[in-house]
Amino acid sequence: MASADNTRKDIRPIQRFITTHASDGKTIFSDAISEEAPFQTLPDNVDFALCYATDQFPAPLDNDRDIDTYRHYTQNLPGITIPSGTVLRVVDMPPGALSPMHRTISLDYGVVLEGEIDLILDSGEKRTMKRGDISIQRGTNHAWKNRSETSWARMLYVLQPAGRLVIAGQEMTDNSTDTIPGYDKD
Template sequence: MSAPQGPITKFPADDLRPSRRFITSHNKEGKGVFIVDDDGDHHRIMVQGQAVANIIYSTKGEKVDMNDDKDLIFARDNEPAIHVPGGSVARLIDFAPGMESPIHRAMSIDYGIVVEGKFLLSLDSGESKVMLPGDMSVNRGCMHKWKNLDETRSGRMLFVLLDVEPYKVNGELIEEYLGDLAGDYADVSH
């Protein structure tokens, strides 16, 4: 990870409130209890300090195995790359004021939800949509980029990525393309 050059040096961005992650489980009587109250296990500065990612949770497998806390251990011990093959990733990203991501494509279904701010979602076709808090996108493997339209305040989005089968468009296999984001999503799982 390169040293941040932009305004974001930690999670959360300085002008956004801290977010909290609550994880539940069961006590000995089988009742629901909160077992985690924190801000996530994995934070990563991205795009030379123009953004920061916070992994809320990640899973592996088509069906998540919660027995013996296997899912908790996986989420804690593995910081995923862009997505988890055969699994899922929930990631908050804080974007610096006016920040525009490089164009990219993950080979996943990406649910994007604006939490705070105003964003422009642009596709490689030239089409774009403005998204406000509560707006959601479902990106099905398309090349895209995000821009925080507020030039004075950071914005926050939640992304949930689900792995997909190999995908063909017009008979051609579509490949993941991270471009300038490739280093930011290097696999650091251990």
């Protein structure tokens, strides 16, 4: 995955502010990681920013262990989800982009930050999401489409692991590493 060139987009770069504690117990902003969220461009021209990640739930906050975990993942990108932790990701979709139909075995909260995006299900149903609208993905097969032919769209996702999912006697599986360009199996 290549680093993204933010000059090609019509939306601003993202900053994220991580808080921590000073040795006297007062709350401060951490300077352990740059405040600018780095984007990576996938082969289909979609930009992913891993804005935070944990590998345990609940997350261990003492001695900034969660920040150390996140720093590790910024240098060793995880898959779409982390089986025992959480992922905070921002996805920038170029004009007209359509993701492959995919499923993760996770509970995902998605929020449209910029633009309008269609959430398409494998049943053929779809909903148009506008700025501020929220989706809750529960291990379902779905795709995303940026409705604009001229402007980028941006979504924020919080992904957390889910237990085994059985529908009509068949166990559902994660197919995101087979369908999302640029992501390999862990």
